[in-house]
Each structure stands twice: as C-alpha cells, then as structure tokens.
Amino acid sequence: MAQQLRRFDDRKILITGAGSGIGQATVARLLEEGGTVIATDISEAGLAVTRERAKEAGDGDRLSTVAADVASEDAVRGAIGGAIRDLGGLDVVVNAAGILRACHTHEMTLDFWNKLLAVNLTGTFLVTREALPALLASGRGVVVNFSSTSATFAHPYMAAYAATKGGIQSFTHAIALEYAKQGLRAVSVQPGSIRSGMSDDPGVPADGDWSLFAKMSPALAQGFAPPSVVASVIAMLASDDGKFVTGTELRIDGGAHM
C-alpha cells in the first residue's frame, strides 16, 4: 500500500472559497496531508459542510473556519487578518474564492463588470496583501491563485470573468518576482471543466451559441472532473515538491485546451 503523503505536517494554510467546490476539496486534501487550515468563505452554510467533512475524516481539530467576504477590505483586515494572527503564522494561501457570471458583452452592465472584478481580482489582492507579512516571515511562503483557462483561451459570454482571471495571472507574476528573494513562491492554477457550484450553472445566455464551446471538452473525460483533481495539483505546488515553480500558471483541464 502506498504511504500517505504528509507534506503539510508543519504548515499553516489559509484557503478562501473553502465552502464549496475546489476550495473545499483543497481544505480536505491539505488537512489529510497534515496541514493546519483556516477555511474562509462568504457562505456560512458552505463552511458548515467543510467542517462536517473534516470531522468525518478525523481532521477537524486542525481546521478553523471564518466567514468573510473577500471583496470587503474591512472583512479581510478584520476577520481574515484576525484568523491569521490567531494561527500564529502562515505558510500557504490558496485564493480560490470566485464567482462566474456570463452574458452578452454588449449587454453587460457596469455593476455586473464591477462585481466580478471586486470578488475575483480585488478579493485576490486584498487577501494576498493581508497574508503577505506572515508569508514573508515564514521564509517559505506560497501563494496559489486561481486563474482559469478563460484567461488565455477564448470563452464566449465570459469577457468580464476572463478579464479578472487574466488580471490574477499578471498580479501573480509580479509578486512572484517582487518577493522571490524573501523565499516566496506565487503560482496560478488554470482549472477547466471541474464540477463545482459555479460550473453547475455558468449562466450562459438563453440565446447563447453553444457551438462556440466546442473546443472546451476535456480529452481525458466525457464530462466534468471532480474538484479533487485540482486539489491534488495544489498540494504539489504548495508543498516542497513544487519548490522550483513560481511566477507561472498550470492548466488543469483534462486537455480541453491542447
């Protein structure tokens, strides 16, 4: 029997978007590998499920949860900053919180555009900024950000979402170089076709042209893959197994965009 990996026994981790989908699967994976985790999400109900799953797996004693909106500077400074201080340090941040909305771009309202930017891009910035002092103090800090295949491949009706994900990649490149000499690594994952809360209903307009999505089917599967396929890659990237990986992105889409 293969020996269980325990790459996070001595690591303190913050995961946003941890009440559903990929964030929730990443909490489970990093707890399983011995990590001590703060799980945060805007959804209290989602966090309750995350806690229940950790308890069932026997890992509940290394998990704390905090409800917060990543788009709110006050919430990030207060609730998330407080949780980091309570933990007494931080080695890894996984910025999984995000929203997907789709519409015809010529009909997109400014509120729609601003909401996507606020949660996906500004949220990633606010949480990263809050975590950076503790990550730099760790001397081996890792930031894992969530881009998307939409950042580099055309995804119709998702212009605002795609723009936030392209911005996250650029942000990640910049901090990777800025803090490399202090031991920080920063990487993005680009998931695609993963079963989750947001992919259950991507919100493509009723009159949308589905033939435009023809190039987005995974080569490795008939349908969408479970979030654990991304969590396992994050575990590699955030652990010392990924120690020579920084300032780049990794596509995890079953070959949909080869």
Ligand SMILES: NC(=O)c1ccc[n+]([C@@H]2O[C@H](COP(=O)([O-])OP(=O)(O)OC[C@H]3O[C@@H](n4cnc5c(N)ncnc54)[C@H](O)[C@@H]3O)[C@@H](O)[C@H]2O)c1
């Ligand atoms: N599922 C995919 O195929 C796919 C593809 C590309 C990128 N992604 C990215 O993966 C990440 C995780 O998404 P998922 O697929 O697991 O979807 P999901 O909807 O299951 O999870 C997203 C989580 O983010 C939380 N969230 C939303 N707004 C928030 C806010 N303002 N503050 C705090 N938390 C908030 C939600 O409550 C939810 O728990 C996202 O950044 C998403 O853009 C997913």
